[in-house]
Amino acid sequence: MNRTSLAEQIAAGLPRRRAREIRLKLYGVLAVALGLFLLGSLLTSIVALGWRAFQQSYLALDVYFDPEIIAPQGRMDEDSLRQGDYEALVKRALKDAFPEIADRHATRALYRLASVGAADQLRRMVLSDPRVIGTSQRVWLPASGDVDTFLKGYFKRTDPPEQRRLTDLQIACLDRLAADGRLKLRFNSVFFTAGDSREPELAGILGALLGSFYTIVLTLALSFPLGVAAAVYLEEFAPKQNFWVDLIEVNINNLAAVPSIVFGLLGLAVFLNFFGLPRSTPLVGGLVLALMTLPTVIIASRVALAAVPPWIRDAALGIGASKMQVVFHHLLPLALPGMLTGAIIGTARALGESAPLLMIGMVAFIVDIPKGFGDPATVLPVQIYLWADSAERGFVERAAAAILVLLLFMLLMNALAIVLRKHFERRW
Structure with a gap:
């Protein structure tokens, strides 16, 4: 009688034990699924934000490598070429691209379209090949950080100017450059070949x-x-x-x-x-x-x-x-x-x-x-x-x-x- 009662008790408890086992397995599967979901969400957010850094905005300008600006004393040695006023070349190229802009305030806004690293790029071009002095060439120069964030969609045209950090005049100039095929997002090689910088478009790892x-x-x-x-x-x-x-x-x-x-x-x-x-x-x-x-x-x-x-x-x-x-x-x-x-x-x-x-x-x-x-x-x-x-x-x-x-x-x-x-x- 006792044996039968014990067997019946064991048989009656088997469904509950199996149910607990199934629940335990389910909790384990849910824990693994939740961990994978959170990990996937984290990686997705990082990739969605990080892949844009592998592209950088560049604008094409017709630059005249004026000898009077690069080497005003007529000296073509490396020290003189290194000290040339290459920022003036960038400003002249922007001014030549938009000759109708004459207002002083608007001209300053126009100059802010190019990155401060554009002058360094022109300096490297001259130092690597001084034969470009006296010639006019179309050069792809890095755009400023504000232009880069605007082109990547962080800000919209309809946003207030203080949020998009670009004036209506600057956006109009960018539209003209884009229509002429002179404004593009290109592979950001600077990110892998440069060190840190205070300007985001020039910073690298x-x-x-x-x-x-x-x-x-x-x-x-x-x-x-x-x-x-x-x-x-x-x-x-x-x-x-x-x-x-x-x-x-x-x-x-x-x-x-x-x-x-x-x-x-x-x-x-x-x-x-x-x-x-x-x-x-x-x-x-x-x-x-x-x-x-x-x-x-x-x-x-x-x-x-x-x-x-x-x-x-x-x-x-x-x-x-x-x-x-x-x-x-x-x-x-x-x-x-x-x-x-x-x-x-x-x-x-x-x-x-x-x-x-x-x-x-x-x-x-x-x-x-x-x-x-x-x-x-x-x-x-x-x-x-x-x-x-x-x-x-x-x-x-x-x-x-x-x-x-x-x-x-x-x-x-x-x-x-x-x-x-x-x-x-x-x-x-």
């Missing part, structure tokens, strides 16, 4: 990209060998049940969870204030990020070493290999895929950090392209922070485009980790 490259190279060069060496010692050579070894392991695990800005404070106190290293350089940034990445590399390397089957150690020792030979000839080659994966993923995480680098001065406005580890530089996350903090619409879209570049670089690093793991992986 090359300086931040090279700064990130130098910083990450130094981070990987310091953290990987030190992390692997520490992991080998702790896993293979350190005495067990030792107070100092236990203390080191506890601190390594704790350092892996320390907020990144703490490492920035450490770099500020030690590398800058104590050792006197230069601020805003990839050298200090690489040292700080190496300290931050080191616990992750040590933990990943120890896990990779522990994952090697014990019979490999026993077999090597059984044929007469020394402890050092077992580690370097057998364990390290087999654990290398896991070590590389941990190091690359840790470095990719360091690539996206900005808080520790803000503390060591890599938030400075730097126009020049860094040429080494000791040159002032910034990194992509900090550059994104600077642009996103600007009120200019052009800088906001460039911040979104820089995010896309950063995400692509991190995806490539993670793909590299997968390829290396597959290449060095051995099955046993």
Whole structure:
């Protein structure tokens, strides 16, 4: 009787258990779907805003390279050509395109159609080929940031002038240029070949990209060998049940969870204030990020070493290999895929950090392209922070485009980790 009653109770409870199981699976599916939806929404918004930064407005002007303006003293050496009044050439070309504009205020508004970088482009043309002096050529010059945002649809003609930041006269001039095929959106090569600028149409990511490259190279060069060496010692050579070894392991695990800005404070106190290293350089940034990445590399390397089957150690020792030979000839080659994966993923995480680098001065406005580890530089996350903090619409879209570049670089690093793991992986 009791057995029958118990069986009946179990049978009666089966539908409820199955219903709970189905609900649990449904909650899991909904959680995954919600996460994918939010991630997709975030990526969609970034792409929708960032792709416009890969285009830039250009206007074609007939420029006469007047020798009296470029080299008024008649000297054609490089120093004289570099100091020529190329802004006057741009203004003359705009004035020649719209000769009917005579009012002083309207003329100033006309001059604001071209970017301040147009004069630099003409200077580079003359320095690269002085034979253009005395000739008239149609040159595509960058338009101003206000023209660029207007052509990209951020503002409409019907908006008040204070919102679109262009007067009716300027819009009429743009319409004439567009009708003549002299106003277009072209690929923004400046975004990939220039450093930062106070004008959005002239700002690029090359300086931040090279700064990130130098910083990450130094981070990987310091953290990987030190992390692997520490992991080998702790896993293979350190005495067990030792107070100092236990203390080191506890601190390594704790350092892996320390907020990144703490490492920035450490770099500020030690590398800058104590050792006197230069601020805003990839050298200090690489040292700080190496300290931050080191616990992750040590933990990943120890896990990779522990994952090697014990019979490999026993077999090597059984044929007469020394402890050092077992580690370097057998364990390290087999654990290398896991070590590389941990190091690359840790470095990719360091690539996206900005808080520790803000503390060591890599938030400075730097126009020049860094040429080494000791040159002032910034990194992509900090550059994104600077642009996103600007009120200019052009800088906001460039911040979104820089995010896309950063995400692509991190995806490539993670793909590299997968390829290396597959290449060095051995099955046993």
